[in-house]
Amino acid sequence: MRRSPARLVIALSVAAALAVFVLYTSIAGAGTPQIQPKDLAQHTGVVLLVGKVVSTGGDSHSPGGMRFVLRDVKTDSGARARVVYHGTVPDPYRVGREVVVTGTLRHGVFVAQDGSLTTKCPSKYAPAKSKT
Amino acid sequence: MTLGLVLGGVLALIAVLFVARPFLREPAPASDRLDEPGELERRRLELVEERDRALAALKELEFDHRTAKVNDEDYRSLVGPLRRRAAEALQALEPRAEARHERIRSKH
Amino acid sequence: MPQLGRAALLLSLGLVAYALIAGSIAAWKRRRRLAISAQNALLASFLSTAIAAGVLWSALARRDFSFVYVSEHISRKLPLGYALAAFWGGQEGSLLLWLLILTGYAALAVWLNRSNRELIAWVVPVLAGVAGFFAFMLCFVSSPFATAPAPADGAGMVPSLQNPYMLAHPPLLYLGYVGLTIPFAFAMGALLSRRTDERWIVATRRWTLAAWTFLGVGQLLGAHWAYVEIGWGGYYAWDPVENAALMPWLAATAFLHSVMIQEKRGMLKVWNMVLVALAFNLSIFGTFLTRSGVVNSIHSFSQSPLGGWFLGFIAVCIVFSVSLIYLRLPMLRARTKLESLVSREATFLYNNLLLVAFCLTILWGVTYPLLTEALRGETRSVSKPYYNFFLHSFGLPLLLLMGIGPLIAWRRASLRALGRMFLIPFGVGAVTGVALIAAGFGSSPPGLLAYTFSAFVLASIVLEFVRGRRATGSIVRLVGRNRRRYGGYLVHAAIVLLAIGVAGSSSYQTVREKGLKPGQAMTVAGYKLTYVSLGSKQEANALATRATVDVSRGGSHVTTLHPGKNTYPVEKMTSNEVSIYHDPRNLGDVFLIADQIDPGSNTLFLKALVKPLVNLIWAAGFLFVFGALVAMWPDAVEQRRLADRYAPGAVAA
Numbered sequence: 085m086r087r088s089p090a091r092l093v094i095a096l097s098v099a100a101a102l103a104v105f106v107l108y109t110s111i112a113g114a115g116t117p118q119i120q121p122k123d124l125a126q127h128t129g130v131v132l133l134v135g136k137v138v139s140t141g142g143d144s145h146s147p148g149g150m151r152f153v154l155r156d157v158k159t160d161s162g163a164r165a166r167v168v169y170h171g172t173v174p175d176p177y178r179v180g181r182e183v184v185v186t187g188t189l190r191h192g193v194f195v196a197q198d199g200s201l202t203t204k205c206p207s208k209y210a211p212a213k214s215k216t
Numbered sequence: 217m218t219l220g221l222v223l224g225g226v227l228a229l230i231a232v233l234f235v236a237r238p239f240l241r242e243p244a245p246a247s248d249r250l251d252e253p254g255e256l257e258r259r260r261l262e263l264v265e266e267r268d269r270a271l272a273a274l275k276e277l278e279f280d281h282r283t284a285k286v287n288d289e290d291y292r293s294l295v296g297p298l299r300r301r302a303a304e305a306l307q308a309l310e311p312r313a314e315a316r317h318e319r320i321r322s323k324h
Numbered sequence: 325m326p327q328l329g330r331a332a333l334l335l336s337l338g339l340v341a342y343a344l345i346a347g348s349i350a351a352w353k354r355r356r357r358l359a360i361s362a363q364n365a366l367l368a369s370f371l372s373t374a375i376a377a378g379v380l381w382s383a384l385a386r387r388d389f390s391f392v393y394v395s396e397h398i399s400r401k402l403p404l405g406y407a408l409a410a411f412w413g414g415q416e417g418s419l420l421l422w423l424l425i426l427t428g429y430a431a432l433a434v435w436l437n438r439s440n441r442e443l444i445a446w447v448v449p450v451l452a453g454v455a456g457f458f459a460f461m462l463c464f465v466s467s468p469f470a471t472a473p474a475p476a477d478g479a480g481m482v483p484s485l486q487n488p489y490m491l492a493h494p495p496l497l498y499l500g501y502v503g504l505t506i507p508f509a510f511a512m513g514a515l516l517s518r519r520t521d522e523r524w525i526v527a528t529r530r531w532t533l534a535a536w537t538f539l540g541v542g543q544l545l546g547a548h549w550a551y552v553e554i555g556w557g558g559y560y561a562w563d564p565v566e567n568a569a570l571m572p573w574l575a576a577t578a579f580l581h582s583v584m585i586q587e588k589r590g591m592l593k594v595w596n597m598v599l600v601a602l603a604f605n606l607s608i609f610g611t612f613l614t615r616s617g618v619v620n621s622i623h624s625f626s627q628s629p630l631g632g633w634f635l636g637f638i639a640v641c642i643v644f645s646v647s648l649i650y651l652r653l654p655m656l657r658a659r660t661k662l663e664s665l666v667s668r669e670a671t672f673l674y675n676n677l678l679l680v681a682f683c684l685t686i687l688w689g690v691t692y693p694l695l696t697e698a699l700r701g702e703t704r705s706v707s708k709p710y711y712n713f714f715l716h717s718f719g720l721p722l723l724l725l726m727g728i729g730p731l732i733a734w735r736r737a738s739l740r741a742l743g744r745m746f747l748i749p750f751g752v753g754a755v756t757g758v759a760l761i762a763a764g765f766g767s768s769p770p771g772l773l774a775y776t777f778s779a780f781v782l783a784s785i786v787l788e789f790v791r792g793r794r795a796t797g798s799i800v801r802l803v804g805r806n807r808r809r810y811g812g813y814l815v816h817a818a819i820v821l822l823a824i825g826v827a828g829s830s831s832y833q834t835v836r837e838k839g840l841k842p843g844q845a846m847t848v849a850g851y852k853l854t855y856v857s858l859g860s861k862q863e864a865n866a867l868a869t870r871a872t873v874d875v876s877r878g879g880s881h882v883t884t885l886h887p888g889k890n891t892y893p894v895e896k897m898t899s900n901e902v903s904i905y906h907d908p909r910n911l912g913d914v915f916l917i918a919d920q921i922d923p924g925s926n927t928l929f930l931k932a933l934v935k936p937l938v939n940l941i942w943a944a945g946f947l948f949v950f951g952a953l954v955a956m957w958p959d960a961v962e963q964r965r966l967a968d969r970y971a972p973g974a975v976a977a
Contacts, residue, residue: 093662115704
């Protein structure tokens with residue numbers, strides 16, 4: 085072949101990769117919103133709720149589930165999200181920790197997907213923290 | 217407290233001396249030029265790399281042929297051009313090799 | 325003593341600043357003594373950084389709590405090994421580790437090329453520039469030598485970090501990340517000095533391979549750590565911090581392959597420059613992601629002022645690399661062209677495209693939350709389904725290519741020759757595929773494809789060794805004379821084992837959860853798990869609660885496992901202590917997590933995962949390192965040839 089097919093190959097491959105990508109994002113939807121309790125009321129559908137645990141109670145393995153309350157992470161707007169959760173509770177979980185949980189708001193209560201609770205590891209790289 | 221600063225000062229002094237060393241060793245050198253490959257040298261490098269590439273390709277072709285990855289037909293069609301390329305590269309280097317030996321001999 | 329540390333870091337900053345400025349002038353104006361002076365400055369910067377590191381290590385060993393860093397990361401009772409490892413347990417210390425390794429590598433590179441000042445004339449300022457950023461951060465933004473009145477005891481180290489992984493994983497990862505700076509510096513150096521030869525590739529080939537190996541092993545260790553210590557049942561969560569290391573590794577993999585094409589055919593010069601710059605910039609981006617807290621991550625840290633500085637530095641590096649490559653484009657024109665779409669060069673090209681495409685989709689996924697926040701005010705994120713889709717879309721063809729590549733000849737392969745080469749591996753793959761479908765593995769199409777392709781690739785690799793041995797007489801001689809090729813095949817075999825392990829443990833795993841009272845049992849994938857009893861034991865710094873679970877299979881007892889939890893009163897934390905049984909029959913694991921223990925009723929909520937073939941992943945790690953060592957092993961014949969090539973007296977790194 086006189087003319088190098090390399091450019092054609094590259095162009096076709098890039099087009100193919102892009103096509104795969106666009107196809108996927110259009111079918112699977114563009115990501116899940118990540119919100120804090122103050123924005124919860126405006127969202128229907130599945131969201132990732134990020135918040136700080138204010139209070140907790142109940143057993144995540146019982147039919148009633150574990151029930152906990154979240155507030156905004158940085159500045160407290162006063163908004164509270166009541167969450168009901170079933171499934172594994174990660175070790176670092178406790179009052180005061182920042183958690184992320186996936187679910188949907190139903191009748192004023194955030195119903196979490198089973199096992200979707202994650203807690204952030206205690207900060208390694210934070211600036212000077214006090215001993216609690 | 218002061219020990220730390222004194223050690224730091226000593227360290228800094230050693231560092232400065234080390235950094236200044238080339239100038240202290242050769243206050244008035246014959247040549248302070250950082251030689252870079254001239255046109256001739258660049259051309260030679262190109263040719264040497266070309267030669268090595270051709271020779272390596274030949275070696276790999278032989279190996280692929282011995283391990284039956286390349287059949288006789290393909291081997292015959294590929295080996296000719298490769299051998300020619302290698303020969304050309306070797307030839308192109310010949311006069312330069314002479315010139316290089318001259319330069320090295322004159323340096324010593 | 326902190327003054328010595330601060331002074332040493334300031335000295336490092338001064339030295340690399342000098343190396344940057346003096347080195348640039350020396351390279352530009354061709355001044356020999358100034359160039360040597362700049363190189364000496366780089367060498368000295370390693371020494372001063374090492375002294376700063378020594379100060380911090382000594383403070384950690386002495387439990388000198390007047391150092392804020394020491395009081396924040398260790399306690400008096402912490403064993404010495406972990407106290408020393410706390411060096412890289414925090415922001416400032418890990419920055420210092422980065423600078424230490426960087427100046428160390430730079431000094432080594434200068435030392436190895438000391439009889440060839442010309443080659444590294446521009447490499448020195450580039451290395452100095454990168455080191456300068458980190459030194460600046462350490463001196464003025466994030467110093468490890470801040471002091472305060474010493475408290476009685478330190479804050480201690482988080483229990484999940486107190487294990488041997490903490491000693492090995494971060495340093496290995498850094499040796500990898502930082503190592504990518506060297507080929508970048510040599511590449512930019514070659515562009516700056518307008519050199520069109522391949523010397524920079526020859527000089528950095530082993531550096532790149534070593535950095536790539538360190539990065540790969542570091543990631544595997546991290547995955548193993550997550551698997552056995554954190555114990556959520558998996559080893560990779562597509563967390564931004566994990567992706568931060570995967571992206572440069574993928575770019576470096578692409579670079580390792582395409583650089584071979586430049587060496588053999590003189591093609592892809594521009595592409596290689598782009599790849600090495602991409603790998604380097606991704607390594608800096610990776611550490612930015614890990615430290616700055618900008619992306620929501622399970623390892624996440626609070627928003628730190630460092631983020632802005634790092635972003636600025638990355639922007640400078642990108643502008644620098646792109647402009648330089650653009651300006652030197654005419655110089656990088658290739659002389660040869662791709663002759664055939666069916667050749668080894670072409671498969672390398674496809675491999676590169678797939679690797680870079682995968683790398684970019686991960687990059688998109690990681691930055692998606694940042695972009696949506698900036699552009700729409702609302703943060704959206706993607707998760708496992710997104711990454712898995714692209715892992716399958718790009719990873720499976722990559723797997724297949726690993727088997728095809730070795731069977732194709734360079735330049736041009738006739739279809740007839742291909743047909744002959746492919747027959748056996750294709751046959752093996754097809755038979756495996758059919759057998760697996762018959763055995764019921766069709767439940768997961770990606771898993772089935774992964775297994776089938778793996779069989780194909782392994783067959784083609786084995787055949788390569790068989791054919792090679794027939795040609796040379798012995799395996800040792802074969803490998804000895806063709807280290808790069810056969811070392812590469814070994815590494816490919818390791819990746820295949822990894823793929824099989826990943827496919828088995830994800831596509832074909834079984835998970836069951838059940839609440840059990842003592843005496844009750846549950847079955848999962850042919851294993852019967854009987855909850856026997858619950859017990860507690862007071863250990864050194866924790867209360868260990870363990871459930872005794874009998875594991876049997878087909879009626880006969882196999883083992884007894886003890887999943888449970890540790891409660892640490894001082895740190896007020898609980899940790900999950902999983903219990904794993906490695907089943908030699910299927911190289912898989914029975915993985916038990918005591919999800920919840922109810923001490924009142926002795927009820928145990930047990931989560932059991934059966935993960936077939938997962939141990940292949942860790943075994944692959946050993947083969948990976950072995951293969952890389954073989955590929956890296958110096959070849960006396962080749963060294964001599966290269967030495968002759970680059971003028972008498974030259975030393976190739």
